[in-house]
Amino acid sequence: MTASSRDLRLIQHCVRRNGNVASRRTLLEARIDPASIDAACRSGALERLRRGMYALPEADIDQRRAVMAGGRVGCVSALRRVGVWGGLDTAIHIHVPPSASRLHLDEIAALGRSPETRRTDKTFWAEPGPPRVHWQRANAASTRTARSWADDWLADPMSALRQAVLCLDDEHAIAAIDSALRKEVVHAHNLESLFRSLPRRLQRLRVELDPAADSGPESIVRVRMRRAGFVVEPQVGIPGSSDLDLLINGVVGLDIDSRAWHTGEEQISWDYGKTLQSFAFGRPTLRILPHHIFDMWPSTLAAISRAVSDMEDLHRLRRMNRNRSTG
Ligand SMILES: [Zn+2]
Structure with missing residues (x-):
């Protein structure tokens, strides 16, 4: 016996609605006749993955x-x-x-x-x-x-x-x-x-936890930096550009680039502009890729720490100079 085209369409509709895989129980609950399920398997329209579990070819x-x-x-x-x-x-x-x-x-x-x-x-x-x-x-x-x-x-x-x-x-x-x-x-x-x-x-x-994070790698860097004793603010605004992913100790920005997984010329151009803008705003920003986080964190952390302490020194010197000139 072969499944009638109407039965077949009904089965396909039901399995598709279930996410391309369905159990016999689900099909029976949808009032599909057991003989039609077996016929659909024989015709190749439905694949039997294991006893009582069926898939469409697109699963x-x-x-x-x-x-x-x-x-x-x-x-x-x-x-x-x-x-x-x-x-x-x-x-x-x-x-x-x-x-x-x-x-x-x-x-x-x-x-x-x-x-x-x-x-x-x-x-x-x-x-x-x-x-x-x-x-x-x-x-x-x-x-x-x-x-x-x-x-x-x-x-x-x-x-x-x-x-x-x-x-x-x-x-x-x-x-x-x-x-x-x-x-x-x-x-x-x-x-x-x-x-x-x-x-x-x-x-x-x-x-x-902080759901403000924009990506998995950003959450991970935030956790690592806070655990290393830094003050980390997520999603800080840069005038004229999009938010910085993280601001470290109030002085250095970090942008976490997930370019390993998606890219585009327009995005890259925007990212360069944002880095430039952050310097203009007095918050130099480091841009890091997933492999800087997952494959070479010690040297990445050393670079961030150095940038942060240099900026803090600079701010301190400027404050001293200001006090001297006003005092
Ligand atoms: Zn698991």
């Missing part, structure tokens, strides 16, 4: 891997799908139910985004390799009130964020929460329950 590699392994896209992999900072790990992170016993982790290790395909804001999929598996506590799952369209294959935002905070180191965890607040994936009133569900050792992160 992406993260979705396929998570579901084939027996879980759902979770933790940092789920956050990245909605543009939230998820740290630097290139592995896929999946959530599996506490009862999961037969996982197919080996089957998905060879799959993933080719490492030659540069990661961008739009190509966030994990590279091949063993997945990071997170067993979700039963009570975390039961806090959900209603089934969401993506429940079959994607962890809900709060569970993903909670897991990511456990999975990431301090600075990336802070950057992830800042980013989730900024993207309105979670809201300020959700922080209470998020932190209530986190262990005591992570409670101290709360005072370091």
Whole structure:
């Protein structure tokens, strides 16, 4: 038997609405006839990823891997799908139910985004390799009130964020929460329950949050600079230009450039103008790229510290001269 074209369209519509992957249960709840599901699989319109889980051809590699392994896209992999900072790990992170016993982790290790395909804001999929598996506590799952369209294959935002905070180191965890607040994936009133569900050792992160940050790398630099004893103000205005990302000790600006992931001639021209403008305004600005943060921080910090102390010396000398001339 083949699925009638009407049945097929109904199935495709239903799976697409669910984010290109759907469980048999979801399809049956949509009153789709089991025989039509099987016929759609035989015709190639629907792909069976594992028992009771189906995908359209356009389902992406993260979705396929998570579901084939027996879980759902979770933790940092789920956050990245909605543009939230998820740290630097290139592995896929999946959530599996506490009862999961037969996982197919080996089957998905060879799959993933080719490492030659540069990661961008739009190509966030994990590279091949063993997945990071997170067993979700039963009570975390039961806090959900209603089934969401993506429940079959994607962890809900709060569970993903909670897991990511456990999975990431301090600075990336802070950057992830800042980013989730900024993207309105979670809201300020959700922080209470998020932190209530986190262990005591992570409670101290709360005072370091600042959703004013414009990007993950900016959050990370803010955290590092404050922990190194500097006074850091985020998003400070420069007359005639856009805000400085960070102002250090009131004297040196820092602009965090995520050019590794997106670029454009117009943006570059604007950035140069902004740097020039900051000097004209008496707040010299250093512009740093992600690799200055993640690959060579000690020399980057030394450069920033030197610029800050030189500017502070200059301000002090000017003050002394002023006092001498007026005194
Ligand atoms: Zn994780």
